[in-house]
Amino acid sequence: MSKAVLLFASARDALDCDRVEIEIADDATAADVLEKLATLSPFMAELVPSCRLAIDDRYAEASASIAGARELALIPPVSGG
Amino acid sequence: MSEQGVVYVELVDEAIDVARLMPMVADPDVGSIGWFHGVTRRTTGTQVTRSLSYEAHRSMACRELSELAATAVKRFNLTRVVVVHRLGEVPIGEASVVLGCSSPHRRDTFDALPWIMDELKRLVPIWKQEHFADGSEQWIHPAPN
Numbered sequence: 001m002s003k004a005v006l007l008f009a010s011a012r013d014a015l016d017c018d019r020v021e022i023e024i025a026d027d028a029t030a031a032d033v034l035e036k037l038a039t040l041s042p043f044m045a046e047l048v049p050s051c052r053l054a055i056d057d058r059y060a061e062a063s064a065s066i067a068g069a070r071e072l073a074l075i076p077p078v079s080g081g
Numbered sequence: 082m083s084e085q086g087v088v089y090v091e092l093v094d095e096a097i098d099v100a101r102l103m104p105m106v107a108d109p110d111v112g113s114i115g116w117f118h119g120v121t122r123r124t125t126g127t128q129v130t131r132s133l134s135y136e137a138h139r140s141m142a143c144r145e146l147s148e149l150a151a152t153a154v155k156r157f158n159l160t161r162v163v164v165v166h167r168l169g170e171v172p173i174g175e176a177s178v179v180l181g182c183s184s185p186h187r188r189d190t191f192d193a194l195p196w197i198m199d200e201l202k203r204l205v206p207i208w209k210q211e212h213f214a215d216g217s218e219q220w221i222h223p224a225p226n
Contacts, residue, residue, distance in 0.1 A: 008138055009208035010220035050222065054206070057141040073138055073206075079221035080135065080142075080166060080207030081119050081178050081198055 001026055003066065005037065006073040011051070014043040026067065030060040037074055051076050086154035088162045090146035092139055097165050097179045106161040106183040113187035117194045119178040121171045129214040134170045135177060138206040142166070145205045149197060157193040159184050164197065166207055177209075 004019045012018050022036045030053040038048035053060045054073040066072060089105050099118075106114050121133045150162040163181040171177045180197055184190045201207075202223075209221045 006138065008136060008206070009210070010222060013220070047222070050224070054138070054141055057138075057144050059204075073141065075138065075141075075206050076208065076220075077222040077224065078202070078204070078206055079209040079223055080137070080205050081202045081209075 003033070003069070003072055005033065005053075006071065008074070009076050011037075011044065011047060011074055011076055014041060014047070024066070028066050029062065030055065030064045030066060031062040033066060033072060034062075034074075047076060048074070085160055086151070086162075087160070088147065088150035088154060088164075090143060090150055090164045091166075092137055092142060093165060093167050094169050095167070097167050097176050099176075099179055102163050102165060102179060102181060105163045106181045108160050108183060110185060111160045111183040112185050113190040114183040115181065115187075115190040115194050117178075117180045117198060118176045119180075119198070120176050121173050123173045125211075128211075130173065131212045131214050132170050132172050133177060134210045134212065135166070135168045136208055136210075137166070137168055139168075141206050146201070149200050149204065152200075153182070153193050153197050156196070157182075157184060157189040158186075159189060159193055162193075162197070164201070166201075166205075168207070170212075 006019050038045045052075045054075050055069045159182050161183045166178045182193050211219045
């Protein structure tokens, strides 16, 4: 299936878009999505291992299923404050 | 008795209006009110910052801030918590985040402020970009602890 993933901060700048469409298996997990995102560019390969995936506004465990997710987001290490 | 644990969180796109927030932590049954302002610093080591800009995953950041404030209420017996984070460009000396809380006794207010800030910096999906005086820019992605 095709899924959109929201991008932020350096990931958005690196891919020059605020969301990316990926092709992923129907039974994919959060870890599978991260693995796929890491293949998109050398920069992403370096960044993604330090990122978390959010499903519907919540941090997802690596084993979490993305089936039924309304929204996926790649969350690079945060730096608010 | 006053209602316990009222929280207010907000993301704003302009300067944070602290005067508007002040009454939000007032309560006749508190004995302590504390505030923290995180402001844009000009120098980091030898580097000179022109400004910072912030972006967020807004819906998730609001949810994380609300959960964080609610957890702080329970953990520190707080009466009120206010957390406002500014997005977009934040010039030198201006606040990117303002946090206020109140409690019956001062120790809880003192202890809650650093805990909430540490958790905000660990969990809330907001990102800072440094704009340096030499024209260069850098997203800040701290290494996980």
